Amino acid sequence: MSNRDVRANQDEENIEVWEDLVHIKDLMISLIICSVTTLGAYLIAPNEPPKPLIFGLIGAVIGFIISSILIKPKRTFRYVKEEE
Template sequence: MSTESKKENVEVWEDFVNIKDLVWSLLICSITSLGGYLVAPEDQQPLLFGLVGAVLGFIISTIIIKPKRQFSYTDEE
């Protein structure tokens, strides 16, 4: 890992993630889940609408933010 990429990455749950991508995904999921909660009818299932919004935000985040991992396989024999 280069020095430049170490500055942009932070360790989360024993894995390194890009700070910019993490913030974008948090914003997208927060906006969609809060939007789902606020759009829900007053006396009917706002929790369900918020959960659907969170899942929708997760799907949008996985489409927009691509993985940056590169795996290399080395044969030890």
């Protein structure tokens, strides 16, 4: 398999989000994790006015932390010298 074939295959599995390429599978996993933690925290909150919002926000932060631990960045940096 040539380098172009590998790149074309990787491009099919990625989508562009905020000018960055994101692997679709990783995006779906992180969306599910954050949705479950946010909704779960919201549903277990007491029914007093500010508490569901606070619990939901804490659940979203917990979901973000879990996602950032489970899903590692795949970005690689290459430094190319410019020739004049």
